[in-house]
Amino acid sequence: MDFSFTETQGMLRDSLARYLRERYDFDTRQKMLALEGGRDPAVWKALAEELGILGAGFPEAHGGLGGGPVEHMVIMEELGRAIAVEPYLDTCIVGGGALLAAGGDHAETLIPAIIAGEVIIGFAWAEARSRYNPARIATRASADGSGWTLDGDKAVVIAGPYATHYLVTARTAGNPGDRDGVSLFLVGAGTAGISRRDYPTVDGWMASELHFERANVGPHALLGREGKALPLVEELIDRATAATCAEAAGTMRRLHELTLDYARQRVQFGQPISRFQVIQHRLVDMLMEVEQAVSMTYQATLRLDLPAAERARAVSQAKAKIAKGARFLGQAAIQTHGGIGITNELAAGHYFKRLTMLESRFGDQDHHLARLEALMLAEAA
Amino acid sequence: MDLAFSPEERAFRDEVRSFIADNYPPELRGKQDEGEELGKEDMLSWHRVLARKGWVAPAWPKEYGGPGWNATQRYIFSEELARADTIPVLPFGINMVGPVIYTFGTPEQKARFLPRILSGDDWWCQGYSEPGAGSDLASLRTRAERQGDHYIVNGQKTWTTLAQHADWGFFLVRTDPAAKPQEGISFLLIDMKTPGVTVRPIITLGGEHEVNEVWLENVKVPVENRVFEENKGWTCAKFLLAHERTGIAGVARSKRGIERLKAIARVEVDDDGQPLLMNPFFRRKVADLECDLTALEFTELRTLAGEAAGRGPGPESSLLKVKGTEIQQRITELVLEAVGHYGAPYFRAFPEGSNEYPIGPAHAHRAAPTYFNMRKTSIYGGSNEIQRNIIAKMVLGL
Structure with a gap:
């Protein structure tokens, strides 16, 4: 057993952490969010070129650095610490994961372009009535002589406004909820028949509602097998969920530090409020949630390559635990800050907002507990 | 002990219910349904309807303009307001400074301020918290120095809800810096249009402008605007906080x-x-x-x-x-x-x-x-x- 990082992984963390510390501090982030388009594209460019980390999780054969889930975890933790609005999860983990699974021409051309920072992928899996179930989708795809045509709507596609491609789940057969009949498509964002409504999210990201109306995405858009993509989609979502756990762990760690700093300097009743036992115990409870979040993130990350049921159990345990811990920690941080925690002025409030969104991203606590119960029952049967 | 309402109480409930149904401003309902932000006049429109009916201050004694209801009636009234999803009546005048004035104020203060609180002609805000005085409210530092028949007030208040609309504010100020924290405080009513009063917005996490900073620079306040005795303001403050808590x-x-x-x-x-x-x-x-x-x-x-x-x-x-x-x-x-x-x-x-x-x-x-x-x-x-x-x-x- 070994929980230490390799030298390369350590360097990856250090270089990203240094970049974010020096060039992505809270004030700079807020200025970027206020830019036209809600972000500064130069950051993504820097991650690709200056730091060269976008290939961290890709095989060397594709021009990557040959890493995997642990490298993703390291990167997501650091992005979480800085509450960075960079689509690494969407592009490199989910989009890249789909391309690696599908192989072929798409992988040959697009993976190097991802690593170079030229391709950004938005993951269009959720729908207005799907909740967190990737099989409960109504978007349809049909084939004719000219290729695939998509019709339907996708909800809250993170990075939608600036993505070059969308990874879209659609039904080629069956009804919402059926495990069979789900297919996966990679489509160019500019394809005729795709319209978008772009908007900021409450935690500072940009997202889109996508509407597909007789969108002809060509004969090569299908990734994997027609109607049989759900296991792959579930695997991609599990990888994304583990990455979300890593991001949340980074965000929680930083918010705890911010709260500790504040409690040390805020004086009431003639002493720093960190001297009050009720505050001390709260800060300790918060720390325990941070540590457990990190542990759960390791646990899930290291089990991502196991068979589906074991992978699902590991990931859902992690997300259920972290969703609960993130809510506790976020609320405790604001309560400890008092009124100033509810203003837009301090970083703490923005960390709280991001954590709140991470709680339910790729499924909230209830979703993951229900998934664990289903696994438990399947095992008992 | 009996949980059932009497026939009289049921009749009262029906009266309240139909009054709300017949008199709640339809424009206000529309804006609420659309989730639109409500402006000052929106917030006051329902207050004024209730004021005309004599129902805006359920807990006030009858002699000051309350409806003279008992606790059960007040309970029924608030139930019916919530049931109909009316906007809340702003607490700063009705629930906070009003009871302080009728409990501790002079006859002149009662006559001057209470009717305008009831009518909604004066919008009130609360000047309690300071950047360094939150939970430890008694450590407040806003200073009021007596000069003849005036106080000169200097300091900064924060978290002042809806002060951007306020005509008047009630402020806790320090009148005796040498006394123990809770003993040197006075309760002042300040006209928000007085020179030296500056209101600055604080934007909160949802993007709302609900709270403000209030800066006081050499603000001249007549001594007659002090409620209760000098240096006894903490009594008013505690009374008010307890009242605030019940509605809370x-x-x-x-x-x-x-x-x-x-x-x-x-x-x-x-x-x-x-x-x-x-x-x-x-x-x-x-x-x-x-x-x-x-x-x-x-x-x-x-x-x-x-x-x-x-x-x-x-x-x-x-x-x-x-x-x-x-x-x-x-x-x-x-x-x-x-x-x-x-x-x-x-x-x-x-x-x-x-x-x-x-x-x-x-x-x-x-x-x-x-x-x-x-x-x-x-x-x-x-x-x-x-x-x-x-x-x-x-x-x-x-």
Whole structure:
């Protein structure tokens, strides 16, 4: 057993952490969010070129650095610490994961372009009535002589406004909820028949509602097998969920530090409020949630390559635990800050907002507990 | 002991219910349904309707313009307001400074201020907290120096809710810097148009402008605007905080909030496509929350009954504040859970006639901002940590 990082992984963390510390501090982030388009594209460019980390999780054969889930975890933790609005999860983990699974021409051309920072992928899996179930989708795809045509709507596609491609789940057969009949498509964002409504999210990201109306995405858009993509989609979502756990762990760690700093300097009743036992115990409870979040993130990350049921159990345990811990920690941080925690002025409030969104991203606590119960029952049967 | 309403009480309930139905401003209802931000006149419109009817200040004694209701009637009234989802009457005049003035004020102060509080002609704000004086309110540093028949006030207040609309503010100021913290404080009424008063917005997590900083620079305040004795303002402050806390339980509003939550959970679906309210996980959380609310409701009713028997709101109101705010916050958590993905879009209201419309279902638009915003409830009005201290000291004698 070994929980230490390799030298390369350590360097990856250090270089990203240094970049974010020096060039992505809270004030700079807020200025970027206020830019036209809600972000500064130069950051993504820097991650690709200056730091060269976008290939961290890709095989060397594709021009990557040959890493995997642990490298993703390291990167997501650091992005979480800085509450960075960079689509690494969407592009490199989910989009890249789909391309690696599908192989072929798409992988040959697009993976190097991802690593170079030229391709950004938005993951269009959720729908207005799907909740967190990737099989409960109504978007349809049909084939004719000219290729695939998509019709339907996708909800809250993170990075939608600036993505070059969308990874879209659609039904080629069956009804919402059926495990069979789900297919996966990679489509160019500019394809005729795709319209978008772009908007900021409450935690500072940009997202889109996508509407597909007789969108002809060509004969090569299908990734994997027609109607049989759900296991792959579930695997991609599990990888994304583990990455979300890593991001949340980074965000929680930083918010705890911010709260500790504040409690040390805020004086009431003639002493720093960190001297009050009720505050001390709260800060300790918060720390325990941070540590457990990190542990759960390791646990899930290291089990991502196991068979589906074991992978699902590991990931859902992690997300259920972290969703609960993130809510506790976020609320405790604001309560400890008092009124100033509810203003837009301090970083703490923005960390709280991001954590709140991470709680339910790729499924909230209830979703993951229900998934664990289903696994438990399947095992008992 | 009897929980049933008498025929007279039922008749009163029907009278209140039909009055609200017939008189609630329809423009206001429309704006509420659309989730539009309410302006000063919107907020005052309902206040004025109630004022004309004589119902705007249910708890005030009859001689000062209250309706002369007993505790049961007041309870029925607030239930009916919440049931009809009316906007709340702003507390700063009616629930806060009004009772201070009729309890501690001079006859001149009562005559001058109370009628204009009732009518809504004066909008009040509360100048209590300071950047360095939050939970430790008595450490406040805003200074008032006596010069003849005036005080000259200098300092800074914060978290001043809706001060951007205020005509008057009630302020805690330090008149004796040498005294012990709680002994050198006075309670001043300040005309917000006085030279030297500056109101600056504080933008909160949901993007709202609800609270402000208020800066006071050489503000000249006539001595006749001091309520109660000089250096005895803490008595008024404590009285006011206890009054503030009873309303803060918000039982009737929370009932309405749970109804709204259920309505949302009937429309939103779970992972299997069933209404969320049919989902055993989710509905159990709603049932659990309803138990908490019933416990709070009957605790409040016992407190009200005690008040009716002449025991003023005491430290037990701290219990109502803690539990009431926890429930209010819990409702917003469950609403946010219920709306799933559509908690994420940042809601922007579009002007009337615009082709643009907000993202996602209407019931989701304010789910996240409201969740963020309601974190304030366990902080304001004396943080819940302070309320527990009060109970420990005053109830348990620790």
